[in-house]
Amino acid sequence: MAAEAVAGKRSVGHRLAGLFQGRPRLQVGTLLAGPVGWLVVGYLGSLAVLLVTAFWSVDALSGEVIQGFGLENFEALFEEPVYRDIVGRTVGVAALVTLTDAILAFPIAFYMAKVASRRGTAILVVAILLPLWSSYLVKVLAWRTMLSNDGIVNWALEPFGLHGPGYGIVAVWLVMSYLWLPYMILPIYAGLERIPNSLISASEDLGAHPLTTFRRVILPLSFPAVVAGSIFTFSLTLGDYITPRLVSNDQFIGNVIFNNITNNQPFAAALAIVPIVVMIAYLLVARKLGAFEHV
Amino acid sequence: MRLSKRATWLLRTGVGLGLAFIYVPLIVVGIYAFNASGTTQKWPPSGLTFEWFPKAIENEAARDAFLTSIKAGLAATAIAIVLGTLAALAVARHRFFGRETISFLVVLPIALPGIVTGVAISNTFTQVLGVSLGLFAVVVGHATFCIVVVYNNVVARLRRTSASFEEASADLGAHTWQTFRFVTLPTMRTALGAGALLAFALSFDEIIVTTFTIGAGAETLPIWIFRNLFRPTQLPIVNVVALLVVLLSIIPVYLAHRLSREEGGAAAGKGGRATEAEATAVP
Numbered sequence: 404m405a406a407e408a409v410a411g412k413r414s415v416g417h418r419l420a421g422l423f424q425g426r427p428r429l430q431v432g433t434l435l436a437g438p439v440g441w442l443v444v445g446y447l448g449s450l451a452v453l454l455v456t457a458f459w460s461v462d463a464l465s466g467e468v469i470q471g472f473g474l475e476n477f478e479a480l481f482e483e484p485v486y487r488d489i490v491g492r493t494v495g496v497a498a499l500v501t502l503t504d505a506i507l508a509f510p511i512a513f514y515m516a517k518v519a520s521r522r523g524t525a526i527l528v529v530a531i532l533l534p535l536w537s538s539y540l541v542k543v544l545a546w547r548t549m550l551s552n553d554g555i556v557n558w559a560l561e562p563f564g565l566h567g568p569g570y571g572i573v574a575v576w577l578v579m580s581y582l583w584l585p586y587m588i589l590p591i592y593a594g595l596e597r598i599p600n601s602l603i604s605a606s607e608d609l610g611a612h613p614l615t616t617f618r619r620v621i622l623p624l625s626f627p628a629v630v631a632g633s634i635f636t637f638s639l640t641l642g643d644y645i646t647p648r649l650v651s652n653d654q655f656i657g658n659v660i661f662n663n664i665t666n667n668q669p670f671a672a673a674l675a676i677v678p679i680v681v682m683i684a685y686l687l688v689a690r691k692l693g694a695f696e697h698v
Numbered sequence: 699m700r701l702s703k704r705a706t707w708l709l710r711t712g713v714g715l716g717l718a719f720i721y722v723p724l725i726v727v728g729i730y731a732f733n734a735s736g737t738t739q740k741w742p743p744s745g746l747t748f749e750w751f752p753k754a755i756e757n758e759a760a761r762d763a764f765l766t767s768i769k770a771g772l773a774a775t776a777i778a779i780v781l782g783t784l785a786a787l788a789v790a791r792h793r794f795f796g797r798e799t800i801s802f803l804v805v806l807p808i809a810l811p812g813i814v815t816g817v818a819i820s821n822t823f824t825q826v827l828g829v830s831l832g833l834f835a836v837v838v839g840h841a842t843f844c845i846v847v848v849y850n851n852v853v854a855r856l857r858r859t860s861a862s863f864e865e866a867s868a869d870l871g872a873h874t875w876q877t878f879r880f881v882t883l884p885t886m887r888t889a890l891g892a893g894a895l896l897a898f899a900l901s902f903d904e905i906i907v908t909t910f911t912i913g914a915g916a917e918t919l920p921i922w923i924f925r926n927l928f929r930p931t932q933l934p935i936v937n938v939v940a941l942l943v944v945l946l947s948i949i950p951v952y953l954a955h956r957l958s959r960e961e962g963g964a965a966a967g968k969g970g971r972a973t974e975a976e977a978t979a980v981p
Contacts, residue, residue: 420873431792438785442803446842449822456821510712537947540905540920541940545723553740642811657813675817
């Protein structure tokens with residue numbers, strides 16, 4: 404009896420599997436139904452909702468959402484100098500953080516890819532990977548403590564008669580550069596790793612100065628990897644509202660979205676369109692520069 | 699590359715400083731968890747103590763938040779494992795129209811700022827679906843950006859292993875399911891494990907999407923930290939919880955790295971390691 408049941412079960416499994424045999428289209432369709440359904444219907448769908456709600460508005464008296472097309476949110480966004488400043492500040496800091504990280508990351512990545520022993524490289528990869536994935540909030544909290552008046556930064560600088568930046572826009576720049584540094588190191592490392600050593604040797608054998616080799620061979624070949632890393636540093640800065648909240652009083656796009664999400668969702672949605680537009684433009688440029696082979 | 703002694707020395711110093719820059723803040727947080735001066739956060743601490751650890755463990759809100767984080771992480775990881783593996787199998791083992799688009803679609807939730815995902819899901823739930831925010835919305839949000847982690851790890855592994863094993867299995871008469879169960883799954887097992895661990899770490903640590911999807915009631919651990927760090931009386935406990943969060947997110951990442959190196963890494967040599975590093979690099 405039991406054996407029969409098992410046999411029956413198996414034959415159903417077999418029959419089901421047989422259905423897929425030699426039908427690649429059906430296989431692909433079945434494989435993709437779940438993930439594509441989730442990402443297209445769920446994710447892209449909610450992005451579409453975001454786009455639509457950005458044109459809705461909120462009744463000033465009742466506070467209720469009015470589901471009708473209107474441009475008020477975008478008018479406010481473009482015409483009020485406050486929001487222009489906020490967008491400018493956010494994009495500016497994102498660019499600065501990206502530049503800082505590229506400069507800090509390159510030597511580390513270069514050492515990992517071309518100078519260190521295999522063992523050294525392996526250890527460095529782990530050392531960089533671990534903090535990349537862990538405890539974003541805790542890291543910001545750490546800097547909040549470190550940059551406070553009684554914190555370790557001022558304590559360390561005091562003997563030299565110096566004072567740390569305290570809380571403010573400089574602190575935001577510093578903390579964000581810190582947070583996203585590993586995201587820049589790893590793509591550059593992977594990009595440098597792909598440059599054949601023979602190219603570098605050839606340049607050296609032809610008498611190029613190490614700096615010339617760097618400028619004419621290594622930098623052009625690894626630039627797409629730098630752009631790949633910059634996608635993360637740029638995008639993560641654009642959307643962060645925790646860091647500005649914890650180490651400054653400055654408003655970034657994320658803070659305004661956060662402040663509006665409960666009382667004026669349509670305006671929050673309109674604001675969220677800004678980082679999307681900036682990132683799409685950025686991704687298009689990055690693709691032109693060949694960064695996508697490195698992501 | 700041939701570098702002068704001075705250049706090598708300069709590079710070493712740079713790497714050392716870079717590593718110090720990365721690790722000093724984490725160490726400082728660790729020390730503050732033992733801060734004897736309690737609510738004052740002056741550096742250096744006046745002394746070290748263990749007294750905050752039992753207090754943190756006894757804190758009911760923090761404990762609830764911890765459990766909520768685990769629940770959200772497990773649920774999001776489970777969804778990400780299924781969807782990420784399916785997408786990886788389709789992309790790595792089949793040719794079809796729009797294959798490139800799948801990779802792009804999977805990466806999009808992390809290529810766009812988290813706040814966008816958060817607001818989009820929040821608006822869809824409250825304005826269109828009429829579902830209130832809470833743990834369910836958090837899981838949906840987390841799963842969405844965790845898919846890429848599983849996908850990247852599995853796809854990298856599948857690309858390195860030839861499809862001819864699966865063809866051989868089919869030629870020997872195994873049906874689709876048997877081939878998957880006995881050939882494909884063992885090949886990608888460690889990559890899948892690594893992806894799952896990373897997905898869990900990512901979810902456990904996430905705060906931006908979570909803020910917009912969790913609503914007023916529940917709290918995950920990062921949300922609990924965020925809501926309490928402005929209260930000076932809670933700071934000692936916040937510091938202890940912060941240290942626990944660091945440890946709990948570093949351990950899965952380390953294990954994931956070990957897993958993805960175990961196979962492939964040794965055999966594929968330096969190039970293989972780079973691909974593997976890349977797979978884990980994309981967050």
